[in-house]
Every structure is written in structure tokens, then in C-alpha cells.
Amino acid sequence: MCIEVQGGHALHGEICIQGSxxxxxxxxxxxxxxxxxxxxxxxxxxxxxxxxxxxxxxxxxxxxxxxxxxxxxxxxxxxxxxxxxxxxxxxxxxxxxxxxxxxxxxxxxxxxxxxxxxxxxxxxxxxxxxxxxxxxxxxxxxxxxxxxxxxxxxxxxxxxxxxxxxxxxxxxxxxxxxxxxxxxxxxxxxxxxxxxxxxxxxxxxxxxxxxxxxxxxESLTDSEYELMPDRIVTGTYLLAAAATRGSIVIEKAPVDQLDSFLDILKEAGGRYRLEEPPGKGSHPMLIFEGKDACLPVREVETAVYPGFPTDLQSPLMAVLAKAEGESVIRENVFENRFQSAELLNAMGARISTAGRTARITGVKELYGKTVSAPDLRGGAALVIAGLCARGSTVISNEHFIGRGYEDITGDLRKLGAKIWRTD
CATH class of the missing domain: 3.65.10.10 (Enolpyruvate transferase domain)
Structure with missing residues (x-):
């Protein structure tokens, strides 16, 4: 299976986040x-x-x-x-x-x-x-x-x-x-x-x-438990909205787990506000506005929690590929997590990597291509790039993306994206 994305459509709407x-x-x-x-x-x-x-x-x-x-x-x-x-x-x-x-x-x-x-x-x-x-x-x-x-x-x-x-x-x-x-x-x-x-x-x-x-x-007992919303999926959809200069609402957003990520999103020009739910113990609603999310980020360093999550490094790179200036990402957790850079370059990005450092010079346009997801989060980065690219992007190795996203095509369609699965 592949994912096909027709770029150029800003995301708007409300979305619920899957469990972690x-x-x-x-x-x-x-x-x-x-x-x-x-x-x-x-x-x-x-x-x-x-x-x-x-x-x-x-x-x-x-x-x-x-x-x-x-x-x-x-x-x-x-x-x-x-x-x-x-x-x-x-x-x-x-x-x-x-x-x-x-x-x-x-x-x-x-x-x-x-x-x-x-x-x-x-x-x-x-x-x-x-x-x-x-x-x-x-x-x-x-x-x-x-x-x-x-x-x-x-x-x-x-x-x-x-x-x-x-x-x-x-x-x-x-x-x-x-x-x-x-x-x-x-x-x-x-x-x-x-x-x-x-x-x-x-x-x-x-x-x-x-x-x-x-x-x-000596032993445990029967129990029921509710999983929290997935913070990486939350970050992915916020980055997708930023890439398309859209505006979305996320119900029950785990914002208390995303401080370092949200700081970077604000530095890139994204804006958000929170509305507390009526009941206690629930996550707030996050209202995000991405129409000005076109700024470069001077330097991002991935780190163990509570630092910037390595799982959002590749999706962020896709957003910064169209920022108005140069950004730097330093990957401190895994040594082989810039695989999506070459694929983004094939779509028109200007990204150079050396060791654990990537330098991204923003371009005005990305262009749809046929690409192959290198891994789970690299696949999500290609989806984001496809959303803001000219023309159609086809992403093979869709199964990588399905390892972490329950229904990424369905979720993004709810927000107005032109995206679907194909044979």
C-alpha cells in the first residue's frame, strides 16, 4: 500500500488524538x-x-x-x-x-x-x-x-x-x-x-x-486503565497544520508533556491557546493557528524527556524545509535519524547533514515526488512535506507509518487534506 497526497490545501478543523x-x-x-x-x-x-x-x-x-x-x-x-x-x-x-x-x-x-x-x-x-x-x-x-x-x-x-x-x-x-x-x-x-x-x-x-x-x-489484580493521548501524534498534526499554514483544534491535548516542542513551534511562528475542559483531570483543548508559521528555528537539540523529542525531529525538518531562513537540528538520541533529509531534498528541500547535525535552508516550494518512507517518523515527515508541496506525492512503505498512526489519512482528511491510501 501507498499513501498519495495532493498538496496545497491548508488544514482546518477539529481532531481527537488516538491513545499513546x-x-x-x-x-x-x-x-x-x-x-x-x-x-x-x-x-x-x-x-x-x-x-x-x-x-x-x-x-x-x-x-x-x-x-x-x-x-x-x-x-x-x-x-x-x-x-x-x-x-x-x-x-x-x-x-x-x-x-x-x-x-x-x-x-x-x-x-x-x-x-x-x-x-x-x-x-x-x-x-x-x-x-x-x-x-x-x-x-x-x-x-x-x-x-x-x-x-x-x-x-x-x-x-x-x-x-x-x-x-x-x-x-x-x-x-x-x-x-x-x-x-x-x-x-x-x-x-x-x-x-x-x-x-x-x-x-x-x-x-x-x-x-x-x-x-x-506476590500477585496483582484485575484492573481497567485509560491510556493518555499520544503526544507524538499530537505534535505531528500540529506540525502538519503549521506546514500548510492552517488552523486546527485538538481535543484533550497532552500539552503538559509537550513543553519543549511547543516552545519550538512558537519560535517557528505558530500560535496557540488552551481552553480548560469543564471536568477535572482531563487534558485541555488546544487551538492552534499556523498562518505565520514560516520562521526558521535557530537551533533544535533532541534530548531525553523533558527535552525536544527525537520522534518529532523528522516531522519538524519537513516544516523547516519551507521556513524563511536557515535552521539547525542536532540529533542527540539516535545517530541515524536523518534518513528523511535526502528524500526531502528530492522534493526540492535544501538540507545538508554532517554527523548528528542537519542544516536546513528554507525554500519557497517543495514539489510532489514518489518517495519511500524510511521509517515511522520519517514517513510522517514525508506526509507533511506532501501536504505543503506542489502537485502529488506518493509515499510507499506505508506500513512503517501504520506502526504508529492509527489512521493518518482519515485524520488528515477530516482536516481538509487531499490524502488517501492506494494499492
Whole structure:
């Protein structure tokens, strides 16, 4: 399948944001820790979630969607071996390691797949679990892990890795004693994982900080939990509106998680205001105006949360390609995340890259081309470029985009874009 975009149409209208991809995946893995029922509301039907659901089914779980709610019954799980097919397609399958060791004391799984955006070693994951009394052997492309029982300890992460933090948290929930995670990742998705596990009976303190403490419990309970809106999808649609000089309204926008991104959007000339919802505990409505979003950004540096998210670097590059001046992006998280630059240049952009730095000189026009999505967020960048380009843009490798966006063509059509899927 391909995505075809007819450029030149400003986005206008109101949109709701799907549930968070990066919260859903570790939380689904966390459902394996309990031999009972978990219901997740606002769960996105994206490819990565469907891969994870299929993995659980092949391991004996019952997992079914009803609307946007996912019901998981893990009582019938009868295997600690993760099937190769789906696991090899997605990076997040590695978080099953902590859950399986916690519940079954055994785990066999293939090395994870995902987007080719640079080295993402799993050494931090394995080191953390080994400190918790797990034995892990790497046999070719397979990880074989076992333990008499996981034991709480002090885990000091050399880098605040999101995945390693998730694996350590999941492993610690049913471990003996207390686990202390120092230099833990602070991403909102980590906070959601901790809140979800706490709702199931886990004992976790320090949620939202870089210092987590987990006191192991004997078992967890049935629970329901609602996933937050996806902050990266929110940012993507705001950038699409900025690129087309449009104006959109986002219901329940997770603005408290996007401070650094919104600062850059304002520097580029975008304007927004918030309207608080009538009820407590909900996200505000964000009203965005992008008619003046044509300014360059002097320098953007990606960083771990709460810094500028690396997942929005490529989509931002597409917007800056038509800014009135020169912008600089420094990629500090992944070393191979400028793959979309060459494709944007094929559409008329002027982007040069050297190491981890990209320099973007704005041009008056981009031109529609046939291009191939290099990865998930690079694909989103090409969609944004197509929206503001002259003529028609055809994007192949659409499946990459479907890994993180539930219905990007449908959402953008609601906002007035001329975009559709083609064979």
C-alpha cells in the first residue's frame, strides 16, 4: 500500500488524538504479569499494538478489541516463548522479557525488530535483569533467560533508557524485596506504566522522577486503565497544520508533556491557546493557528524527556524545509535519524547533514515526488512535506507509518487534506 497526497490545501478543523503507542506497548506487556483480566481503554489500533496482541494470543492469552478498548485475559497463558514472527517486526517486544521472568521465571524471545534509525543496544536491559538475579544467554538471534526468582536490588542505569527502565520496572513488580532504579527514564509513558501497575496492586514510589522504588508483591489484580493521548501524534498534526499554514483544534491535548516542542513551534511562528475542559483531570483543548508559521528555528537539540523529542525531529525538518531562513537540528538520541533529509531534498528541500547535525535552508516550494518512507517518523515527515508541496506525492512503505498512526489519512482528511491510501 501507498499513501498519495495532493498538496496545497491548508488544514482546518477539529481532531481527537488516538491513545499513546509508547504507553500501550509496555502496558500490554505488563498485563502478562497477572493471570487475570486487564482492560485498556483508548488503546490505539496501530500495527505495533496488533503485533503485540498477536504475540499474546500465540502465547495462550485471550485478547480482543471492542471499539477502542482492549480486553486481555492472561489466565490461559501457557508459554514463556515469544513467537518469532511478530516479535521480529517491533522493537518493543523486548519488554516482554521482564514480564515473563517475573511471572514464569523463564523467557525465550528473538532479538527485537523495529525501525532502522541507528544502534539501539539492549545491553542496559540485560544488565539490569542480571542484577536482579536473572541468567541470560544470547544464542544467535535468540535470548534465553531464567531465574530461581528475581530479587530486588539497586539498578543504576548508565543512560536513562526508556526500554531498560520499563523492563526493570516490569521485572521488579513480582520480585522478592525492593528494587531501586536510579537514573530511570522520566518519559510520560513510564509514568503511565507505573500508574497502570499501581492500579493492579504494585507498590511503586517515585513515579515521574528519575529515582523509582518498587517493593515486590506476590500477585496483582484485575484492573481497567485509560491510556493518555499520544503526544507524538499530537505534535505531528500540529506540525502538519503549521506546514500548510492552517488552523486546527485538538481535543484533550497532552500539552503538559509537550513543553519543549511547543516552545519550538512558537519560535517557528505558530500560535496557540488552551481552553480548560469543564471536568477535572482531563487534558485541555488546544487551538492552534499556523498562518505565520514560516520562521526558521535557530537551533533544535533532541534530548531525553523533558527535552525536544527525537520522534518529532523528522516531522519538524519537513516544516523547516519551507521556513524563511536557515535552521539547525542536532540529533542527540539516535545517530541515524536523518534518513528523511535526502528524500526531502528530492522534493526540492535544501538540507545538508554532517554527523548528528542537519542544516536546513528554507525554500519557497517543495514539489510532489514518489518517495519511500524510511521509517515511522520519517514517513510522517514525508506526509507533511506532501501536504505543503506542489502537485502529488506518493509515499510507499506505508506500513512503517501504520506502526504508529492509527489512521493518518482519515485524520488528515477530516482536516481538509487531499490524502488517501492506494494499492
Amino acid at each position: 503507542k509508547n504507553a500501550a506497548l509496555p502496558i500490554i506487556a505488563g498485563a502478562l504479569l497477572h493471570d487475570g483480566i486487564t482492560v485498556l481503554h483508548n488503546c490505539p489500533r496501530i500495527l505495533d499494538v496488533m503485533y503485540m496482541v498477536q504475540i499474546l494470543r500465540e502465547m495462550g492469552c485471550r485478547a480482543e478489541f471492542e471499539g477502542s478498548s482492549l480486553r486481555i485475559d492472561a489466565s490461559g497463558t501457557d508459554s514463556y516463548t515469544v513467537p518469532f514472527g511478530c516479535a521480529s517486526m517491533m522493537r518493543c517486544s523486548i519488554v516482554l522479557l521482564g514480564s515473563l521472568l517475573g511471572r514464569f521465571k523463564r523467557a525465550v524471545l528473538p532479538y527485537p525488530g523495529g525501525c532502522t534509525i541507528g544502534a539501539r543496544p539492549i545491553d542496559l536491559h540485560l544488565d539490569a535483569l542480571r542484577k536482579m538475579n536473572a541468567s541470560i544467554e544470547e544464542e544467535g538471534e535468540v535470548l534465553n533467560a531464567w531465574t530461581a526468582r528475581l530479587t530486588g536490588t539497586k539498578v543504576n542505569l548508565a543512560f536513562p533508557s526508556v526500554g531498560a527502565t520499563e523492563n526493570a520496572v516490569l521485572a521488579a513488580v513480582l520480585a522478592r524485596g525492593e528494587t531501586e532504579i536510579i537514573n530511570a527514564a522520566r518519559e510520560p509513558e513510564i509514568q503511565q506504566l507505573c500508574e497502570f501497575l499501581t492500579a493492579k496492586g504494585a507498590r511503586i514510589t517515585g513515579t515521574g522522577t528519575g529515582h523509582l522504588k518498587i517493593r515486590g508483591v
